[in-house]
Amino acid sequence: MALGQRLELKQGQGLVITPQLQQAIKLLQLSNLELEAVVEAELEKNPLLQREDPEPVAETGQDSERETFETDGRELELGDGDSLRAGSDLDASNSDLYGDEAPTVREPDSAASSADMSDGPMVDWSKAGKGGGSFDGDEDMERALTREKTLQEHLTDQALIAGFSAPEMAIAQVLIDGVDEGGYLRADLSEISDRLGCDPALIEAVLATCHGFEPTGVMARSVPECLKLQLIERNRFDPAMEALIDNLELLARRDLSALRKVCGVDDEDLSDMIRELKALTPRPGAAFGSEPSQTVVPDVFVRQDATGGWRVDLNTDTLPRVLVDQKYHAQVVGGARSSEEKSYLSECLNQANWLIKSLDQRARTILKVSSEIVRQQDAFLVYGVEHLRPLNLKTVADAVGMHESTISRVTSNKYVSTPRGVFELKFFFTSSIQSNDGSEAHSAESVRHKIKNLIDGEKSSGEILSDDRIVEILKEAGVDIARRTVAKYREALRIPSSVERKRQLK
Structure with missing residues (x-):
């Protein structure tokens, strides 16, 4: 067989992911807050981009222009409010579906004594402006004077007078830095000893002193040690209570008979000990200020309109508005002297136009996908979680004419505000559980809700339902489900087994 070389030409089709397409895909899966950070970065490096300040409608006195386009046989309306209306298709009677206030900063009194001023947080006076009348960091100073003291600062103040x-x-400061927001010491003492090059006994001695700090139980290394420190302060740490602390797992299982044997007490004493234990604080550091939790900002609003349908609107307050400064572009292009400068300006113009196009396409895609999800889950909005329908990415993708991966990116990190609360878009995608009577399949989320309602009703009925009994009740209601699936859903809801619930009931 002879070997040789030859040149061949083949023609084929392929998708090349350009940098612009990669940017569009990236923008699609970002939340509005993350999108704002990306747009800010583009505004800094692209001189042709500028932020658009929306003009109030009352000042302009002009009606907003609206644009209509056809999508899958449905006419959608888009305008300055980036809203979508599909009232007839989203009507509740559709047969296809049913078949912060800012803190006040008080200025310090000029007659305040130096002793009163020393009680507040330390301020770097080296940043004070000349003349004593102004500061470079006024906002930082006001924030330091008005914010709550953190747990680390509170412990450091006590260490300074210990x-x-x-x-x-130095050791105490390292230990304080290892305390989490709950007040527990998460640092490894042996690692600290090696890092600081000191005797482990010295670290233990410093920690023993720190265990006397307020709040009581702080800097403990475990829950039993935290409870022990609080009991010692109350002079209630006797051998029986020590045995109870060492066997908290029996208390969690409500195995009171085993606890009585371990502690060597009768029923009355054990009840008193458990009552004292419940009065303690398992998270002593939780009362101190920490980083404020971020409020979920919805990307989409769903409201019921006058015709009984549903109106889907984008949250335009969090959407960045940018445009290309054409006047500045014409000015700098006319003054360009070299081909490199013209090439740079051309690249900036292309990037700016592509960013604006990507932002517009992102908004339209989110509206189309959100509208289809609302149409599919209209029964949930009207009747509640028990009417949540099984839904997957493929169903929505086929309805809006997109790929499943696009739907996954659109629903990632996006939240929708509905009359029933704020939900992540992925909340509406649930697996299906077949019915045993040939009717429509049930959503896994609705089945979990039914299981929770059955167990919540045990206290009124006095009957503890086993997993097998729950399976029988659900099958009578038309839900074909296995016992192991009930156990999995119950554990996901953090509901104990029937044996543990019986002990709790007793």
Whole structure:
């Protein structure tokens, strides 16, 4: 067989993911807050981009222009409010579906004594402006004067008056840095000993002193140690209570008979000990200020309109508005002297136009997908979670004419505000559980809700339902479900087994 070389030409089709297409895909899966950060970065590096300041409608006195286009046989309306209306298709009677206030900063009194001023947080006075009348960091100073003291700052203040030597103070500071927001010491003492090059006994001694800090139980290394420190302060840490602390797993299982044997007490004493234990604080550091939790900002609003349908609107307050400064572009292009400068300006113009096009396409895609999800889950909006329908990415993708991966990106990190609350878009995608009577399949989320309602009703009925009994009740209601699936859903809801619930009932 002879070997040789030859040149061949083949023609084929392929998708090349350009940098612009990669940017569009990236923007699609970002939340509005993340999108704002990306747009800010583009505004900094692209001189042709500028932020658009929306003009109030009352000042312009002009009606907003609206644009209509056809999507899958449905006419959607888009305008300045980026809203979508499909009232007839989303009507509740559709047979296809049923078949912060800012803190007040008080200025310090000029007659305040130096002793009163020393009680507040430390301020770097080196940043004070000349003349004593202004500061470079006024906002930082006001924030320091009005915010709550953190747990680390509270512990550091106590360490400063604990009588530590210089080496002990350094150790105490390292230990305080290892305390989490609940007040527990998560640092490894042996690792600290190796890092600081000191005797482990010295670290234990410093930690023993820190265990006397307020709040009681702080800097404990475990829940039993935290409870022990609080009991010692109350002078209630006796051998029986020590045995109870060492066997908290029996208390969690409500195995009171085993606890009585371990503690060597009768029923009355054990009840008193458990009552004292419940009065303790398992998270002593939770009362102190921490980083404020971020409020979920919905990307889409769903409201019921006058015709009984549903109106889907984008949250335009969080959407960045940018445009190309054509006047500045014409000015700098006319003054360009070299081909490199013209090439740079041309690249900036293309990137700016592509960014605006990507932002517009992102908004339209989110509206189309959100509208289809609302149409599919209209029964949930009207009647509640028990009427949540099984839904997957392929169903929505086929309805809006997109790929499943696009639907996945659109629903990632996006939240929708509905009359029933704020939900992540992925909440509406649930697996299906077949019915045993040939009717429509049930949503896994609705089945979990039914299981929770059955168990919540045990206290009124006095009957503890086993997993097998729950299976029988659900099958009578038309839900074909296995016992292991009931157990999996119950554990996901953090509901104990029937044996543990019986102990709790007793």
